[in-house]
Amino acid sequence: MGVLSEQGWVCSIQANIGETVHRPQTIIPHLSSWLKMRRWSGLTSADKLETRMLDSLILEQGSDFMILVAFVEVNGFKGGERIRRRFFLPLFLKHGQSYESGYKEREALIDCIDGRITAIEAELTPHYNTQLLKAFQKGKAIQTSRGGFVEFGQTSDSKLGIDHRKVVSKPIVLGGADTTNIVVRISIDNHSPLVFKSYKAIAEVNPEPEFLTALADLEFRFAPKIRGRIIYKPPRGENVVVGIVENFIESDGDGGKPFMDDLVNRLQKILEKRQPQDSDFSDIQNISRNLGEIIAEFHYAIHKYKKKNFKPEPITLDDIEKRFQKIKKMLLAIPRGVEVVKDDRALTPLARKATLMLAERVRASEKEIMEHMKPLVRTVGMDKIRTHQDLHLAQMISKRKGSRHNFFIIDFEGDPQRSGSARREKESPFRDLGTVARSFGYIKFFSLAKIMGGVPRPQTFAMVAFISEKERRRETSQHTIDIEPDPTLEDMVRYANRWEERVEEAMLDGYLQRSKYLKAPYILSKKDNGDFLRSLVEAWKIEKALLETMYELSHRIRNLIIPLDGILACIWRHDQIF
Numbered sequence: 001m002g003v004l005s006e007q008g009w010v011c012s013i014q015a016n017i018g019e020t021v022h023r024p025q026t027i028i029p030h031l032s033s034w035l036k037m038r039r040w041s042g043l044t045s046a047d048k049l050e051t052r053m054l055d056s057l058i059l060e061q062g063s064d065f066m067i068l069v070a071f072v073e074v075n076g077f078k079g080g081e082r083i084r085r086r087f088f089l090p091l092f093l094k095h096g097q098s099y100e101s102g103y104k105e106r107e108a109l110i111d112c113i114d115g116r117i118t119a120i121e122a123e124l125t126p127h128y129n130t131q132l133l134k135a136f137q138k139g140k141a142i143q144t145s146r147g148g149f150v151e152f153g154q155t156s157d158s159k160l161g162i163d164h165r166k167v168v169s170k171p172i173v174l175g176g177a178d179t180t181n182i183v184v185r186i187s188i189d190n191h192s193p194l195v196f197k198s199y200k201a202i203a204e205v206n207p208e209p210e211f212l213t214a215l216a217d218l219e220f221r222f223a224p225k226i227r228g229r230i231i232y233k234p235p236r237g238e239n240v241v242v243g244i245v246e247n248f249i250e251s252d253g254d255g256g257k258p259f260m261d262d263l264v265n266r267l268q269k270i271l272e273k274r275q276p277q278d279s280d281f282s283d284i285q286n287i288s289r290n291l292g293e294i295i296a297e298f299h300y301a302i303h304k305y306k307k308k309n310f311k312p313e314p315i316t317l318d319d320i321e322k323r324f325q326k327i328k329k330m331l332l333a334i335p336r337g338v339e340v341v342k343d344d345r346a347l348t349p350l351a352r353k354a355t356l357m358l359a360e361r362v363r364a365s366e367k368e369i370m371e372h373m374k375p376l377v378r379t380v381g382m383d384k385i386r387t388h389q390d391l392h393l394a395q396m397i398s399k400r401k402g403s404r405h406n407f408f409i410i411d412f413e414g415d416p417q418r419s420g421s422a423r424r425e426k427e428s429p430f431r432d433l434g435t436v437a438r439s440f441g442y443i444k445f446f447s448l449a450k451i452m453g454g455v456p457r458p459q460t461f462a463m464v465a466f467i468s469e470k471e472r473r474r475e476t477s478q479h480t481i482d483i484e485p486d487p488t489l490e491d492m493v494r495y496a497n498r499w500e501e502r503v504e505e506a507m508l509d510g511y512l513q514r515s516k517y518l519k520a521p522y523i524l525s526k527k528d529n530g531d532f533l534r535s536l537v538e539a540w541k542i543e544k545a546l547l548e549t550m551y552e553l554s555h556r557i558r559n560l561i562i563p564l565d566g567i568l569a570c571i572w573r574h575d576q577i578f
Helices: 017-022 028-037 126-138 207-217 257-271 278-304 317-343 349-364 366-372 374-379 420-424 430-452 457-473 487-518 529-555 561-577
Strands: 003-005 008-012 046-061 065-078 081-095 108-112 115-121 141-143 149-154 167-171 182-188 191-198 226-233 240-247 383-386 396-401 404-409
Touching (some): 028 046, 028 081, 065 126, 081 126, 126 182, 207 420, 257 487, 278 383, 278 404, 278 487, 317 349, 317 529, 349 457, 349 561, 430 529, 430 561, 457 487, 487 529
Parallel strands (some): 008 108
Antiparallel strands (some): 003 008, 065 081, 081 115, 108 115, 141 149, 149 226, 182 191, 396 404
């Protein structure tokens, strides 16, 4: 069992370096707590973990290093239930002299009897990425220790040859945080940069390679072109894609950057008593229309693709009834889930009160929520397609080109809370619009938190939620919680709420107009088409906000206020519009 020390994560093995390197499977059982710390593992709240190696191969070995490609299984408990997870775990093992990886917080330090081995996720090293590219170049199939194979296959006509050029790899970070999987930009002398993406958690179904292949076939412009796949063929069981290589797309940042930059700039003017005018919304609305147009192009392309698992089907009443049941189940889970809020020390007293109050109001609003879901019934008989399932602005990158902003979808792994065949479920394309629209709610809260500077983020979230709820309900203080009046903050919250509505309206307008231009068959030609689309998006926003609530309860209690506020805002807004 390893421990976290001043040096980093450290464990001890009662063997010398030579023995350990010769039998690398002996290292794996010691890495359980290190794996728990990795964001991609999803094991943060798990305990009693036991790890074993299922299969492996040695990709390269020198006198003082080894690249071990391991397939491991972790067993343990999470929330009182037994869990089993499988992972693709390439490790760069360095022994002998001290090693500076540049990613000390991600190292595992393994103390042997006669020295130390430093282990790090191999994707972060040029050595590993160079070997990957060479394997792709040769179309290698390497046998594993248990009789399986790892195949490196190119999907593009253009070769990934690198000869003896220098390879430099650097993790890609978007939105201020690591991606869930390891995504690395690979720079090669005199060669266009590439991206290697490693799928650390081995899933029964991974929709991303399927989507990227389909979009490459369709020559869709707003997604990276897949260039190669790493496929693990175990001795028994189904083949699985554990990594891809794709073209790198230059960007200005993630899809949320132009929106957050815009809102922060506007709020700063209010803070400085330079109130921005409504007419100023035109620039950001144009950007949001561009976003809507690109989502429309994505849906139109996927609707045309008739190969396996992609052919459109009609939405059935059973589809809608199952969705309603899921929504009711999530609503029932809220009271028990928010019990953890009462004991969470990361929350300020005001944030705790706000979270509990909003959760109670959401739970008490089941009748109104289900009423607002009814427009989905009108989609019965319309086409359902393979949707993204988890489309939001952090799944995209943006790039300004002249007066236009282009958005590129770079992550197609789908809803992380689904498993198996559910990751290939077909849905109304309008659900993707609801999930993107929810991004604007998160941008609103985080922009206000950034403007508030030194105020703890949960405290800002609580104040924003109270001001918004008071505006919506026009209630006296006996029905809510008093906070010290702050006219400037109240002005900023009101303005941010208006901003959120305007950018969402522009995105839907861009989507609708582009879909009509393309003659998309799932867009009705009725005069009330715009209102119908808005009612559907409001319904899907509520569903997405409930899913966010479940996610935040499990992973980020500090952010729980955001989806709860979003649900109540949808109910209020629906009543105002419809």
